[in-house]
Amino acid sequence: MSDEDRHEATGNRTLGGISITRKRLVLWLVGALILGNVMGFFIGVAVRKGGLGIGHLLSGEKAADLAHPQKLAREGYRLTFPGNWRVDTSDEEYDPDHFFSLDSPGASFAMFTILEVPTDPEQNVDVNVSEFVPNVIRSPVRTTFMAWGNYQGYGVELKGKVASLVEGGVRIFSYSSERTSFIVVESYHDEDREKVEPGFQLIRSTFELSERDSTALPAPGPAITE
Numbered sequence: 001m002s003d004e005d006r007h008e009a010t011g012n013r014t015l016g017g018i019s020i021t022r023k024r025l026v027l028w029l030v031g032a033l034i035l036g037n038v039m040g041f042f043i044g045v046a047v048r049k050g051g052l053g054i055g056h057l058l059s060g061e062k063a064a065d066l067a068h069p070q071k072l073a074r075e076g077y078r079l080t081f082p083g084n085w086r087v088d089t090s091d092e093e094y095d096p097d098h099f100f101s102l103d104s105p106g107a108s109f110a111m112f113t114i115l116e117v118p119t120d121p122e123q124n125v126d127v128n129v130s131e132f133v134p135n136v137i138r139s140p141v142r143t144t145f146m147a148w149g150n151y152q153g154y155g156v157e158l159k160g161k162v163a164s165l166v167e168g169g170v171r172i173f174s175y176s177s178e179r180t181s182f183i184v185v186e187s188y189h190d191e192d193r194e195k196v197e198p199g200f201q202l203i204r205s206t207f208e209l210s211e212r213d214s215t216a217l218p219a220p221g222p223a224i225t226e
Helices: 003-010 022-035 054-058 121-132 190-206
Strands: 070-073 077-081 099-103 109-115 141-148 151-162 166-176 181-189
Touching: 077 109, 077 190, 109 190, 121 151, 121 166, 121 181, 141 166, 166 190, 181 190
Parallel strands: none
Antiparallel strands: 070 077, 099 109, 109 181, 141 151, 151 166, 166 181
8 A cells, every 4th residue: 555545545644654743742742841840932832732721731630530431432443531531623633533632631642543444553653653753752761562452563662751851651553454454642741640541541441443353352462672
């Protein structure tokens, strides 16, 4: 499948794989700068997250609400997410069937690209890693994993200092069958991890493509730290 074909299928940039948006990188970086008390210029910039300004990010992260879960069901997939997380419908690339982000009350998010075509999981992950390194995390500890939720594919977790200030991480995973594929990017700051990890776990355990096949397996592969 050519890059041109992928672009037509998703509407997103392709560089041999499918990449997350620059908006998300900027958002994550600014969130790190705020948490690191580096205000100055960024306070004066109208950075918005789903219609919420910098003041919202300054209010701090909140524990994922598992008592009042929300369900998201479309023709191609279904999942459950925390009651106090929200679908970012303000993103200019938002597409409820193919590209969407589930945002926590703070700066964490789980972003999905869902494709109705097969793609190369390793290429997808590598393209996204190149967006984060060294732009956001200069020298991360890199851990490879082979399963996310009920799906077996290829993933990388990057951990290190965001903008050389705040410890954080990003998990990037991609899966493909002969007919469909998806990419998910989870991002968090370490100081928020205990609050948001249950939310990520809820999303992982309930996400399901409409098409299931033999490569969707519950058993995770061993982690490899580089």
